[in-house]
C-alpha cells in the first residue's frame with residue numbers, strides 16, 4: 001500500500017501481543033496521521049526504554065536500575081518473598097498493593113512440552129537470599145495451570161528443605177488462570193488465603 005516503511009511498521013506492530021494485522025494497521029494509521037504528536041514520542045520512548053531497562057539481578061524485575069526499585073526500597077519486608085512466573089505477574093501484584101515484601105521472578109514454569117527444566121528457571125538469587133538468612137517466608141504465587149502446579153510442588157519441596165516457611169496462594173486463582181489478568185480484589189483474596197504448600 002504505502003511503501004516498505006509503512007509495511008514494516010505494520011508488520012512489527014502486528015507481532016505485539018494482543019495486536020493482529022487489523023489492529024496493527026489501525027495503530028499504524030493513528031501513529032502516522034500525527035507523527036509529531038504520536039509517532040516520534042513513541043519512537044523516542046521505545047529507544048530510551050531499550051537503552052535504559054535491565055533485568056534486576058536480585059529478583060528478575062525489569063527496571064532502569066539494578067537492584068531494582070523494589071529490591072532497594074528500605075520499607076519493603078525483606079523476609080517475605082513472593083515467587084511469580086513473569087514480570088507481568090509482579091506488576092499485577094504491585095498494582096493491587098497486596099504484597100509488601102520482595103519478589104522472585106522465575107521467568108516461566110517447568111514445562112515438559114516446552115522443554116523448560118529446573119536450570120531454566122531463575123531461582124538461584126532466591127536460594128542465595130535464603131542461605132544468607134534474609135528470608136522468613138516464601139509465597140508461591142504461580143498460575144493455576146498444570147505446569148504452574150508442577151512448579152509449585154517442585155519448588156515447594158526444595159524450599160521446605162531449607163527450613164523457611166513456604167505457603168502458596170489459595171482461593172481466587174481460577175483453574176487455568178494467569179495471575180496478571182485477575183482484578184485487584186481477587187489477587188488480594190488469593191494472597192490472603194495462602195496456605196502451607198503441600199510438599
Ligand code: ZN
Pocket residue numbers: 056057058059060061067068069070071
Ligand atoms: Zn529486584
